[in-house]
Amino acid sequence: MQTTKLNTQSILPLTCSRSGTCCFGKTVMLNPWELLRFSKEKKITSREFRDLYCDFGGIQLRFNGKPDKKGQNACSQYIDSIGCSVHLGRPLACRLYPLGRQIQFNKAHYIYEGDTFPCLTDCSEVLELPKLSVGEYLKGQKAGPFEKAQDEYLIIMQNIADIAFELLLDSGLAASGETKTLTVWREIGNEFPELLAKRIGEEWLDCLMLPVINEDTENPITFAQKHNDLILLKAQEEFGSLQTFQELHEASVIMMAVALHLARGLGANKKEISEHWIETAKSHGAKE
Numbered sequence: 252m253q254t255t256k257l258n259t260q261s262i263l264p265l266t267c268s269r270s271g272t273c274c275f276g277k278t279v280m281l282n283p284w285e286l287l288r289f290s291k292e293k294k295i296t297s298r299e300f301r302d303l304y305c306d307f308g309g310i311q312l313r314f315n316g317k318p319d320k321k322g323q324n325a326c327s328q329y330i331d332s333i334g335c336s337v338h339l340g341r342p343l344a345c346r347l348y349p350l351g352r353q354i355q356f357n358k359a360h361y362i363y364e365g366d367t368f369p370c371l372t373d374c375s376e377v378l379e380l381p382k383l384s385v386g387e388y389l390k391g392q393k394a395g396p397f398e399k400a401q402d403e404y405l406i407i408m409q410n411i412a413d414i415a416f417e418l419l420l421d422s423g424l425a426a427s428g429e430t431k432t433l434t435v436w437r438e439i440g441n442e443f444p445e446l447l448a449k450r451i452g453e454e455w456l457d458c459l460m461l462p463v464i465n466e467d468t469e470n471p472i473t474f475a476q477k478h479n480d481l482i483l484l485k486a487q488e489e490f491g492s493l494q495t496f497q498e499l500h501e502a503s504v505i506m507m508a509v510a511l512h513l514a515r516g517l518g519a520n521k522k523e524i525s526e527h528w529i530e531t532a533k534s535h536g537a538k539e
C-alpha cells in the first residue's frame with residue numbers, strides 16, 4: 252500500500268464532520284496517559300475504564316459496539332446517531348485519523364496510506380467543508396498534549412528496555428555464556444498481545460497502565476516522568492538484589508516484555524524493535 256509523507260503545511264481535505272464513520276472496525280492503541288484522559292472524561296477510575304472498555308491490560312480500546320453495514324463493530328465509546336461519547340478525552344489515534352504519525356531522527360512526520368482519504372469516501376459531508384493544512388487540522392483536534400505523551404512514552408519504553416539490557420549485560424549473565432534470554436526476547440517479539448499480557452502478569456501490567464499518580468495529571472510530560480520514576484523504583488525494589496542467573500534471566504525477560512507491550516500500545520512495530528534490541532545485545536557480547 253502506498254504511504255505518503257506529509258508536513259504540517261500540506262493542504263488536504265482534513266476537516267472532520269464528526270459523523271463517526273471512522274469509529275468502526277479500527278484498531279486504537281493507548282498509552283497510560285490516554286487511558287487516564289478517557290477515565291477522567293468518563294468520570295470513572297482508569298482501572299474501571301480499562302476493565303470495562305480495553306483489551307490486553309489497557310493498551311487497546313475495545314471495539315465491541317453495534318456493527319455498521321459492512322459488519323465492522325463500533326468502538327465501545329461510540330453511541331449510535333450521536334458519535335463519540337468521550338470526544339474531549341479521545342486518544343491521539345482518533346485525533347490524527349486518517350493520518351498516522353512516525354518519528355524519525357526526533358522529528359514527527361504525518362503519513363497516510365492508500366490513494367484516497369477514507370473520509371472522502373465514507374463521509375460525504377466532508378466534501379462540503381473547507382480544506383485545512385495538516386498543522387491547522389492538528390491544532391483543531393488539540394492533538395499537541397497527546398503527541399507529547401506519545402513522545403514521552405517512547406522514551407519510557409527505551410528506559411524499560413534498558414533495565415532488561417542491564418539485567419542481561421551488566422550482571423554477568425551474558426558473560427556466563429547464557430543463551431536463552433535472547434531466545435525468549437525473540438519469542439516475545441512475535442507473541443500475541445493476550446499471551447504477552449499473561450506473561451507480564453497483573454502486577455507489572457498495573458504498574459505499566461495504571462500508575463498511581465495524583466498530582467499534575469493534566470500535564471502529559473510531568474505525568475509520564477513520574478510514571479517513569481515509579482517503574483524504575485519497582486524494578487529497583489524487585490531486581491536490585493537478585494542472586495542467581497535464573498533470577499536475572501527471568502527479570503530481564505519480564506522487563507523486555509513490559510517494554511514491548513508498551514511499544515505495541517504506542518503503535519510501534521514490536522517485532523522490528525525486538526529484533527533491533529536483540530542485535531544491540533549481541534553487539535555487546537550476549538549470545539543466542
Ligand code: SF4
Nearest residue numbers: 274326328329335345
Ligand atoms: S474513542 Fe471516540 S473517536 Fe475514537 S474510535 Fe472511539 S468513538 Fe470514535
